[in-house]
Amino acid sequence: MQLVRFLVALLVTTALTILASMHAPFGSRLPAVGPFFSPFGGFWQNGEHVGKYTDEKFDLPGLNAPAEVVFDERGVPHVFASSMEDLCYLQGYLVARDRLWQMDISVRATAGRLAEVMGERVLARDRIQRRKGLLTAAERALELWEGQPEEWSLIQAYTAGVNDYISNLPAAKYPIEFKLLGYEPEPWTPLHTAVIFKSMAETLSARHEDLQATYTRQLVGDSLFQFLYPERNPDQSPIIPESVNWDFEPVPVSQPRADQPASETMMSQQMPHLPLPQPPPFIGSNNWAVAGSKTASGHPILCNDPHLTLTLPSIWYEMQLQAPGINTYGVALPGVPGLLIGFNENVAWGETNVGQDVMDWYRVDWTDRSRDAYRWGTQTKPVEKVVEVIQVRGREEPVLDTVRYTEWGPVVYEDPEHPYYDLAMHWLAMHPTDQRDFFELGTFFRLMKAEGLPDYLEALKGFENPAQNFAFASKDGDIAITVNGKLPLKNKPQGRFVQDGSDPAKAWGGFIPHEHLPRVINPERGFIASANQRSTGPDYPYYYNGYFDDYRGRYLNRRLEEMDQVRVEDLQALQLDNYSLEAEEGATLLLQLLDSTDTELRTHPAVQQLREWDFRFEADAEAPTLYERWMEAAFRQTFDELPSDGEEAKKTLYPETWRFLALLRDTPDHGLFDHQETETVENARDIVRQALEGILTEDYEPQAWNDYSAPFIAHLGRIPAFARNDLPVGGFHNALNAINGGKGPSWRMVVELGDTPNAFGVYPGGPSGNPGSPFYDNTVDDWANGEYHPLYLMESPADERVAPLYQFNLEPTE
Amino acid sequence: MQKIFSYVFALFLGGAVVLSLLPWWSLPIFAALLAFWLKVRPGAAVLGGLIGGFLLWAGYAGLLNVQNDGLLSARIGALLGGVGGGMLVLATGLIGGLFAGLGALTGSWAVPLLRRSS
Numbered sequence: 001m002q003l004v005r006f007l008v009a010l011l012v013t014t015a016l017t018i019l020a021s022m023h024a025p026f027g028s029r030l031p032a033v034g035p036f037f038s039p040f041g042g043f044w045q046n047g048e049h050v051g052k053y054t055d056e057k058f059d060l061p062g063l064n065a066p067a068e069v070v071f072d073e074r075g076v077p078h079v080f081a082s083s084m085e086d087l088c089y090l091q092g093y094l095v096a097r098d099r100l101w102q103m104d105i106s107v108r109a110t111a112g113r114l115a116e117v118m119g120e121r122v123l124a125r126d127r128i129q130r131r132k133g134l135l136t137a138a139e140r141a142l143e144l145w146e147g148q149p150e151e152w153s154l155i156q157a158y159t160a161g162v163n164d165y166i167s168n169l170p171a172a173k174y175p176i177e178f179k180l181l182g183y184e185p186e187p188w189t190p191l192h193t194a195v196i197f198k199s200m201a202e203t204l205s206a207r208h209e210d211l212q213a214t215y216t217r218q219l220v221g222d223s224l225f226q227f228l229y230p231e232r233n234p235d236q237s238p239i240i241p242e243s244v245n246w247d248f249e250p251v252p253v254s255q256p257r258a259d260q261p262a263s264e265t266m267m268s269q270q271m272p273h274l275p276l277p278q279p280p281p282f283i284g285s286n287n288w289a290v291a292g293s294k295t296a297s298g299h300p301i302l303c304n305d306p307h308l309t310l311t312l313p314s315i316w317y318e319m320q321l322q323a324p325g326i327n328t329y330g331v332a333l334p335g336v337p338g339l340l341i342g343f344n345e346n347v348a349w350g351e352t353n354v355g356q357d358v359m360d361w362y363r364v365d366w367t368d369r370s371r372d373a374y375r376w377g378t379q380t381k382p383v384e385k386v387v388e389v390i391q392v393r394g395r396e397e398p399v400l401d402t403v404r405y406t407e408w409g410p411v412v413y414e415d416p417e418h419p420y421y422d423l424a425m426h427w428l429a430m431h432p433t434d435q436r437d438f439f440e441l442g443t444f445f446r447l448m449k450a451e452g453l454p455d456y457l458e459a460l461k462g463f464e465n466p467a468q469n470f471a472f473a474s475k476d477g478d479i480a481i482t483v484n485g486k487l488p489l490k491n492k493p494q495g496r497f498v499q500d501g502s503d504p505a506k507a508w509g510g511f512i513p514h515e516h517l518p519r520v521i522n523p524e525r526g527f528i529a530s531a532n533q534r535s536t537g538p539d540y541p542y543y544y545n546g547y548f549d550d551y552r553g554r555y556l557n558r559r560l561e562e563m564d565q566v567r568v569e570d571l572q573a574l575q576l577d578n579y580s581l582e583a584e585e586g587a588t589l590l591l592q593l594l595d596s597t598d599t600e601l602r603t604h605p606a607v608q609q610l611r612e613w614d615f616r617f618e619a620d621a622e623a624p625t626l627y628e629r630w631m632e633a634a635f636r637q638t639f640d641e642l643p644s645d646g647e648e649a650k651k652t653l654y655p656e657t658w659r660f661l662a663l664l665r666d667t668p669d670h671g672l673f674d675h676q677e678t679e680t681v682e683n684a685r686d687i688v689r690q691a692l693e694g695i696l697t698e699d700y701e702p703q704a705w706n707d708y709s710a711p712f713i714a715h716l717g718r719i720p721a722f723a724r725n726d727l728p729v730g731g732f733h734n735a736l737n738a739i740n741g742g743k744g745p746s747w748r749m750v751v752e753l754g755d756t757p758n759a760f761g762v763y764p765g766g767p768s769g770n771p772g773s774p775f776y777d778n779t780v781d782d783w784a785n786g787e788y789h790p791l792y793l794m795e796s797p798a799d800e801r802v803a804p805l806y807q808f809n810l811e812p813t814e
Numbered sequence: 815m816q817k818i819f820s821y822v823f824a825l826f827l828g829g830a831v832v833l834s835l836l837p838w839w840s841l842p843i844f845a846a847l848l849a850f851w852l853k854v855r856p857g858a859a860v861l862g863g864l865i866g867g868f869l870l871w872a873g874y875a876g877l878l879n880v881q882n883d884g885l886l887s888a889r890i891g892a893l894l895g896g897v898g899g900g901m902l903v904l905a906t907g908l909i910g911g912l913f914a915g916l917g918a919l920t921g922s923w924a925v926p927l928l929r930r931s932s
Binding site: 002003005006009010012013016020021033034035038039040041042043045046047048049050052113176367483600719720721722772773774776 | 833834837838839841842846873874875878879881882883885887888889890891892893896905906909910912913916917919920923926927
């Protein structure tokens with residue numbers, strides 16, 4: 001009896017202990033209860049001791065010489081090292097200390113390795129990432145990097161820094177997301193850095209509408225298609241002013257045979273699935289530089305605010321890096337050595353994305369049903385089969401997936417029902433890179449050290465993809481902008497529609513030579529600027545298609561043209577400007593059309609409010625909400641003949657906003673405004689009135705813009721409790737302050753290049769990725785309130801402008 | 815009664831040392847070994863284990879929570895369906911108490927077995 005009760009107790013205790021040690025018990029997503037709650041190793045250990053910041057002195061094995069790190073009151077590290085290698089080593093160490101899980105999950109998400117730690121539920125996503133070839137592309141990039149000794153040594157130093165942090169990290173101190181998901185950090189490798197680079201390419205250069213355009217052209221016919229979807233907005237104000245002459249002889253672009261007119265030959269018969277997930281729209285950015293001739297101080301000022309999906313932890317890691325021959329401040333991408341946007345005492349630089357389409361789709365002409373070979377001109381070619389090995393948590397054996405690679409690139413989809421079945425993806429990020437003297441990292445390291453314009457011009461030669469508009473200003477008084485990257489030579493309308501993959505002549509005709517890339521240096525108008533709009537006016541000798549902004553760029557150029565005696569504060573205000581040119585034109589037009597009808601709604605109080613609106617998307621204003629709802633409804637009702645919901649809508653291309661406004665303005669009696677199912681013939685005036693009637697019903701309640709737009713900053717792992725949803729901000733995707741739902745300015749920087757840089761910056765986040773740290777989101781409120789922090793390029797660790805919160809005194813391990 | 819006090823005391827101090835070095839499941843094992851070694855009666859073992867485990871886990875969690883200004887517990891509490899930081903400390907204590915109590919009972923019931931065999 002005594003034995004039995006003992007055995008029962010032993011059994012129950014053991015069983016419960018095992019159960020409480022199990023991650024995700026019974027298929028739930030719960031962390032293992034015992035280890036997670038244990039205050040000795042679980043989540044409690046991630047709570048930082050608030051207010052206790054003491055100087056630390058310790059050894060690091062990878063250092064070659066003593067170094068110091070000063071953390072300022074916001075927790076931003078200022079690193080002082082004796083060599084570039086030590087600098088990169090410490091950057092790796094610090095970024096790992098603050099952002100280890102972010103680095104880990106970003107690599108997994110891009111390379112298609114999430115299922116390793118999250119199991120079956122993310123397997124489909126991993127498969128697509130693999131089939132898109134991101135891991136393969138990273139491996140190719142790495143091979144090139146290895147051949148460049150300078151960059152390679154910096155990558156290795158960075159890698160060692162990350163790994164020296166990880167190897168001394170007790171399990172109790174693993175970032176909390178590792179504990180929630182129940183896995184451990186893995187060692188960092190240079191391949192991980194290459195993958196992070198490709199994730200940037202994926203975010204910024206993977207937009208494609210080939211299939212939607214092909215489908216929609218088939219639906220509406222070519223002539224209506226050309227009418228609704230013109231490639232160029234005549235009102236655009238390009239990045240390179242139209243006064244610039246192209247004083248070069250363009251390289252000839254071979255003229256392939258005309259594309260088959262019947263797009264249906266390029267389509268699968270059925271299109272029941274979603275297209276490839278697109279990078280989120282409205283990712284854009286602003287940068288500009290104003291010459292000393294236009295500023296109050298006489299010194300040039302450079303500004304940059306990249307708009308991206310806002311996350312906690314932030315995509316950026318702010319820091320200063322100093323070593324002999326370099327002293328620079330800016331923001332880094334966790335996982336990548338160096339700074340991507342920043343300044344030193346001589347120059348400042350910043351990027352916006354270039355919208356050129358560099359992902360095209362080709363229909364593969366298989367020789368037989370085995371899909372092992374395809375036609376390529378007069379010959380046949382075998383596919384190269386790459387087997388992707390995907391480890392899945394909870395499965396004994398890995399999942400094997402064979403991907404067919406053609407000359408164009410991978411055949412991404414295997415499901416015969418899928419609309420992309422038989423289509424090969426041709427994407428610049430996968431294209432074997434030419435051998436160059438240096439690569440993307442070399443570009444940023446040259447910018448970090450740059451002393452003036454020649455260094456900037458030289459640095460850009462290494463940067464290929466994702467193409468960026470690199471803005472530049474120097475203390476010498478130079479300003480410049482270059483539409484920089486590897487941009488394919490295309491024939492109109494190459495790359496707009498799905499193309500015939502059996503014709504080698506359909507390939508890109510090479511690339512625009514670096515020296516022919518759109519660029520302007522010290523223009524007469526005294527400023528350079530970009531906001532993701534078209535790079536050039538129509539006279540640029542090379543054809544390109546893509547995805548371009550239509551309003552921010554025009555407004556930015558207009559404002560900079562008007563401004564004079566510019567001060568830093570004026571440009572901060574411009575970054576925070578909620579004025580929308582789209583609304584200026586759109587609201588005016590909607591009201592004009594409404595006033596030409598006899599509806600009583602013309603005197604509705606909400607409409608009166610809209611008449612008095614200043615076109616600013618301020619947080620507490622109600623007019624912008626009505627405008628946005630009205631515009632959306634009018635758009636929907638105009639294009640009601642296009643599929644509006646479900647699977648069909650997802651493969652349809654809708655006209656751009658600027659085109660819709662032009663149609664309302666120029667052709668209000670066009671047949672496309674007619675609802676085909678009604679007997680009466682509607683025109684634009686009817687549509688606009690009906691759209692408003694649908695909103696201003698009897699139970700209409702006005703709503704503040706902030707309530708309607710509900711901006712938020714998500715946690716990178718989509719854990720709602722780690723996100724911020726309480727942002728009292730305005731903004732609009734077609735305003736310079738392009739806050740839009742979960743996207744917006746991810747880093748605002750303003751740098752005046754005087755005797756010493758007068759620099760300001762803010763980002764919605766904090767240095768730490770730890771939700772248990774006061775530095776997790778310590779600058780979110782400042783960002784939301786439109787405040788900036790002074791950015792001090794410290795001369796030494798003793799620079800008195802910065803009061804250190806704490807500091808590291810580091811020695812090489814004996 | 816005095817036995818409970820000394821058991822709780824030993825569990826609290828010894829547990830702090832053991833758990834700093836070993837994974838969380840060393841708690842029930844240590845509670846069992848301690849109850850066996852001190853020959854604690856079953857009733858006292860359960861009570862002592864509950865109290866000692868609770869104090870150890872809730873105490874340490876509470877200390878960390880105070881040092882952290884409740885920043886993290888507010889977020890974890892929200893993640894677990896809207897519990898406050900105090901509740902989270904309490905829940906942590908109960909989990910510690912449960913496993914220490916179970917371990918203690920097992921250890922206590924092992925005492926007569928060994929006595930008989932010897």
